[in-house]
Structures are given as C-alpha cells and as structure tokens.
Amino acid sequence: MFLLLSGANVREDVTAEEVEAVSTRFVARETFSAKVGTELNAKRYMDLNVADYSAYVYYVATQGMDVHEFLWVDAGSEEGAEEVLKVMNERLTSQMEAFDEGYGPEQMVLLEKACVFSMGRYAVYIVSEDSEAWKSAIADVLEE
Numbered sequence: 633m634f635l636l637l638s639g640a641n642v643r644e645d646v647t648a649e650e651v652e653a654v655s656t657r658f659v660a661r662e663t664f665s666a667k668v669g670t671e672l673n674a675k676r677y678m679d680l681n682v683a684d685y686s687a688y689v690y691y692v693a694t695q696g697m698d699v700h701e702f703l704w705v706d707a708g709s710e711e712g713a714e715e716v717l718k719v720m721n722e723r724l725t726s727q728m729e730a731f732d733e734g735y736g737p738e739q740m741v742l743l744e745k746a747c748v749f750s751m752g753r754y755a756v757y758i759v760s761e762d763s764e765a766w767k768s769a770i771a772d773v774l775e776e
Contacts, residue, residue: 635636637711641775642695642751642752642753642754642774642775643752643773644775646674646706646754646773646774647687648687648688648689648704648706648748650773651689651704651733654769654770654773655689655691655702655704655766655770657769658702658765658766658769659691660691665694665695666691666692666694666700666702667691667694668690668691668731669690669691669703670690673692673711674688674690676704677682677692677723678719678720678723678757679719679722679723679776680705680716680719680744680774681722683713685705685708686706686708687704687705687706688703688706689702689704690702690704690730692744697736697739698739699727699731699736699743699759700742700759700760701753701757701758701759702757702759702760703720703755703756703757704753704754704755704756704757705755705756705771706753706754707750707753707755708753710750710752713755714750714751714753714755716750717749717755720748720755720756724743724746724748724757727743727759728738728740728744728775739765742760743759745759745760745763746758746759746763747763747764747766747767749767751771751774751775752774754774756770758770
C-alpha cells in the first residue's frame with residue numbers, strides 16, 4: 633500500500649518523542665518481539681541512511697524471519713518524504729517478493745496488510761497485524 637495522504641493539515645513540529653510514545657504503545661500490544669532499530673539496521677534493511685534526516689523512529693523484529701517493522705522519518709520536506717516513501721515502497725516490494733516463494737505464508741499476510749504513506753514532510757512504513765490502527769494513531773499525531 634503506497635499512499636500520499638493529502639488534504640490534512642500536517643504539523644511541522646512533530647517530534648520523535650511524540651511518535652515514539654505512540655509506537656511504544658503499539659509495540660507493547662504486538663505479538664512479536666521488537667527492538668529499537670539503529671541507523672545500521674535502517675541502512676541494512678531499508679537501504680536508507682536515516683542519519684541524513686532530522687528525526688526517525690524505527691522498530692524491527694528480533695527474529696530474522698519476522699517481517700514486523702515500523703519506521704517514521706522526518707524528511708524535512710514533502711519532496712524528501714516522497715523520496716523516503718519510494719525507498720519504503722521498494723522495501724515492501726522486496727519483502728513481498730522474498731516471501732511470495734511459498735515460504736512464510738503468515739509473513740506474506742502481514743506484508744499484504746502493510747501501510748506505507750507520507751503526510752507532509754513525514755514518511756511512515758508499518759508492517760503489523762494492526763497496521764491500519766497504527767496508521768490512524770500516527771496520522772493523529774501528525775495532523776494539526
């Protein structure tokens with residue numbers, strides 16, 4: 633799911649701490665074991681150098697065959713968010729191709745529920761049983 637959400641008034645001053653507060657609640661509810669993702673994780677899994685951006689929040693599953701993942705990036709501009717969104721969409725496509733080989737069918741179900749979207753200067757990637765609820769909660773933080 634590749635979305636560019638428009639029409640909403642998007643805050644320019646969203647902090648990583650605000651997004652972290654929402655994402656922490658969701659991670660606590662999830663059925664997978666997650667860890668805070670590092671810059672190295674983002675480069676390895678997303679092919680994204682998050683150090684180039686002003687803020688990010690990243691969670692990855694601790695198990696290698698688990699596709700659960702959450703990434704929020706403050707890209708600094710709408711154009712920057714669109715570029716990050718392209719990278720996120722490439723990650724989703726790559727994951728779907730890897731798990732569509734008949735292996736990990738339960739992971740494929742999660743990938744089909746993924747939400748990848750941008751709002752203003754922010755880009756978001758969510759793979760979870762609860763992707764739509766995460767999306768709604770994150771959108772609430774980003775909107776004025």
